[in-house]
Amino acid sequence: MPQRHSKNNNDLAFFTYDEKRKLGYGTQKERLGKDSIKPFDVCCLCLKPFIDPMCCQKGHTFCKECILECLLAQKKDNKRRLAAFTTQQKQEKEEAEEKLMQQKARELDAFDQQNHGAVPQYNDRNHSRDKNGFHGANSVKVTSYEEEALRNMKAFWLPSATPEAPVKVGAPSCSTFCPEGNEKLKLKSLFPIHFTEDKSEQKKSKSYDVTYICPSCKVTLTNTMSLVALSTCGHVFCKKCADKFMAVDKVCLVCNKGCKVRDLVNLEKGGTGFAGHGDSLEARDFKHLGSGSGLGLVRPAMKT
Numbered sequence: 001m002p003q004r005h006s007k008n009n010n011d012l013a014f015f016t017y018d019e020k021r022k023l024g025y026g027t028q029k030e031r032l033g034k035d036s037i038k039p040f041d042v043c044c045l046c047l048k049p050f051i052d053p054m055c056c057q058k059g060h061t062f063c064k065e066c067i068l069e070c071l072l073a074q075k076k077d078n079k080r081r082l083a084a085f086t087t088q089q090k091q092e093k094e095e096a097e098e099k100l101m102q103q104k105a106r107e108l109d110a111f112d113q114q115n116h117g118a119v120p121q122y123n124d125r126n127h128s129r130d131k132n133g134f135h136g137a138n139s140v141k142v143t144s145y146e147e148e149a150l151r152n153m154k155a156f157w158l159p160s161a162t163p164e165a166p167v168k169v170g171a172p173s174c175s176t177f178c179p180e181g182n183e184k185l186k187l188k189s190l191f192p193i194h195f196t197e198d199k200s201e202q203k204k205s206k207s208y209d210v211t212y213i214c215p216s217c218k219v220t221l222t223n224t225m226s227l228v229a230l231s232t233c234g235h236v237f238c239k240k241c242a243d244k245f246m247a248v249d250k251v252c253l254v255c256n257k258g259c260k261v262r263d264l265v266n267l268e269k270g271g272t273g274f275a276g277h278g279d280s281l282e283a284r285d286f287k288h289l290g291s292g293s294g295l296g297l298v299r300p301a302m303k304t
Contacts, residue, residue: 029284040223040267041195041212044180045070049210054190055229059268060180061193067179071187074176081172088169180268193234195221196254215254216241227267233257236267 015023043050045066052064062070178185195212198220212221214237221227221238228242229235235254237246242264251258 027284037223037269040221040227040269053193053195055193055231055234055265055267056178056181056185057189057231057265058178058181058183059229059266060178061267064192067190068187070179071176071185078172078174078176081169082174084169085172191231191234193229193236195236212236214238214241216245223269226269229265229267230257230259231263231265232259239266 038044038047040061041049043053043063043066044060045062048063050061050063053061054064054067055061175184176186177183196215198211198213213219214221215235216237217240219225219238221236226239228237228239228246230237230246230252233252233255235252237253241253245253246259246264247261250260
């Protein structure tokens with residue numbers, strides 16, 4: 001059975017809808033699946049089920065070992081940058097002093113030549129070439145600055161003699177940042193969190209599968225739910241129970257420890273460089289085709 005004429009017609013001055021679909025023209029949309037979303041009980045750094053979970057004030061969860069190692073690496077990097085910046089400042093100060101001394105030497109040489117005259121110096125009576133490569137009347141006495149310039153002359157056409165642009169290091173920051181939220185993070189601002197495991201009779205047979213529940217309403221915690229952790233004791237509840245009980249009674253339902261509204265920290269859903277997060281879990285790819293060539297500008301996929 002022959003195909004439709006509209007799909008075989010290729011002599012038009014514009015792309016048909018079917019041709020646009022085959023060439024991938026326009027914005028392609030695809031919803032992210034479960035494998036592209038980070039579970040709530042997974043570390044943001046190692047992307048594995050966390051061990052001794054720690055949480056920051058913005059709701060990002062990490063393994064204790066992972067976040068301590070990350071903060072320690074940032075501190076070492078800050079020390080290295082600070083040492084490089086200090087060395088650069090010292091070198092710039094020495095170069096400024098050297099330039100000042102050279103300028104004073106040039107001024108003294110210019111004053112000496114103005115008062116005594118530039119007397120040409122020759123190696124012999126035949127006016128042969130002197131040590132700097134000049135002849136006759138051009139063989140005046142050069143200063144130490146000019147000798148150094150001739151000796152260190154750079155050649156742009158020779159790779160070995162090409163001058164290099166100095167690389168300047170900016171003033172480093174001494175603060176450590178959250179690897180997920182990029183806000184300032186200190187070790188003392190982290191607090192441990194505790195999830196309530198489901199130890200009912202139905203889950204005893206599957207000991208390898210650990211599920212967590214809300215200690216108040218006993219609902220299984222999933223990625224579709226909004227979770228809240230108390231920074232005072234670290235217990236995790238669903239947002240409905242936290243707004244209904246903790247925000248009103250100002251006390252934890254598990255350990256009866258006092259808390260305030262500012263102690264309720266909303267845990268982030270997903271949120272790594274390799275996984276989607278938020279409410280709009282949709283990947284987009286925009287492709288623009290050049291007219292007549294079949295090629296065009298391609299913009300990489302953008303996760304929103």
